[in-house]
Amino acid sequence: MAAIKDLQQQLELVDHTPGADKGRELSGCYIGDLLSWVMAHAFSGCVWITIMSNINVAAVASLTDAACVIMAEGVEPDPELLKRAERDGICIFTSPLPVYDIAVKVHEIL
Amino acid sequence: MEKIHLQYNVDGDDLTLAGEASSDVRRVLRQLGFDAETIRRAAICMYEGEINMVIHAYGGVIDVYIDPDSIEIIMADTGPGIADVEKAWQEGYTTASQTARDLGFGAGMGLPNMKRYSDFIDIETELGKGTTVKMIIKINS
Numbered sequence: 430m431a432a433i434k435d436l437q438q439q440l441e442l443v444d445h446t447p448g449a450d451k452g453r454e455l456s457g458c459y460i461g462d463l464l465s466w467v468m469a470h471a472f473s474g475c476v477w478i479t480i481m482s483n484i485n486v487a488a489v490a491s492l493t494d495a496a497c498v499i500m501a502e503g504v505e506p507d508p509e510l511l512k513r514a515e516r517d518g519i520c521i522f523t524s525p526l527p528v529y530d531i532a533v534k535v536h537e538i539l
Numbered sequence: 540m541e542k543i544h545l546q547y548n549v550d551g552d553d554l555t556l557a558g559e560a561s562s563d564v565r566r567v568l569r570q571l572g573f574d575a576e577t578i579r580r581a582a583i584c585m586y587e588g589e590i591n592m593v594i595h596a597y598g599g600v601i602d603v604y605i606d607p608d609s610i611e612i613i614m615a616d617t618g619p620g621i622a623d624v625e626k627a628w629q630e631g632y633t634t635a636s637q638t639a640r641d642l643g644f645g646a647g648m649g650l651p652n653m654k655r656y657s658d659f660i661d662i663e664t665e666l667g668k669g670t671t672v673k674m675i676i677k678i679n680s
């Protein structure tokens with residue numbers, strides 16, 4: 430089993446929420462950008478890979494109990510999102526890599 | 540436990556506030572010691588309804604009644620109403636604006652999610668007057 434911090438190290442993710450806990454174990458991965466779709470299909474403990482970057486990402490991540498969010502393709506998180514994520518203890522990372530490359534690496538780690 | 544009543548005014552203009560009422564309900568349910576799955580179902584139902592009130596209407600009022608065996612959520616807006624409720628229930632049906640879509644809304648999955656995670660859901664709507672969505676989430680169902 431891999432934890433958030435293993436993922437962070439091996440994928441060289443940029444950590445935007447230093448206050449959030451990185452010890453949680455990962456249960457799998459979900460990829461999607463349509464928020465209600467993600468709401469229906471993401472699952473507890475998952476790594477959620479997306480190119481969405483607005484404040485609603487925090488709500489969806491916490492309601493689905495995702496372990497962390499990776500914003501792919503060099504997308505930068507909105508400041509309001511980071512504020513909400515810090516408050517709610519949600520882990521937000523970014524990566525310049527395309528979604529597919531991230532997914533392949535997540536698969537190797539899990 | 541006595542029946543608890545929570546009420547929220549949802550601002551129709553501010554998408555950055557959307558989700559705050561559902562977060563608060565989740566917090567209260569946690570404090571009351573409800574199980575994780577019940578909390579998840581109630582929070583998802585409420586979040587989807589809350590977002591709909593903001594992106595399709597002009598905000599409104601949410602009443603939540605909590606007792607030991609059920610959570611009742613009533614969301615009333617004074618928005619444009621829903622022209623074809625049958626269609627609105629369908630997965631993938633959406634009239635979301637470009638602005639809403641740019642934020643990641645408009646999958647047409649909100650109402651289907653609300654139906655899936657609640658034990659009872661009813662929509663009353665009148666064109667030009669508004670929409671009221673009532674949901675009940677039973678505990679341990």
Ligand SMILES: Nc1ncnc2c1ncn2[C@@H]1O[C@H](COP(=O)(O)OP(=O)(O)OP(=O)(O)O)[C@@H](O)[C@H]1O
Nearest residue numbers: 465591595627633634635644645646647648649650
């Ligand atoms: N409160 C409301 N007032 C007016 N119309 C609504 C309301 N709620 C839903 N609708 C209508 O029903 C449609 C379907 O709603 P639903 O929540 O399923 O999808 P969506 O909001 O369009 O997209 P998503 O929820 O996936 O982001 C909406 O596009 C809209 O036309």
Ligand SMILES: [Mg+2]
Nearest residue numbers: 587591649650
């Ligand atoms: Mg919706």
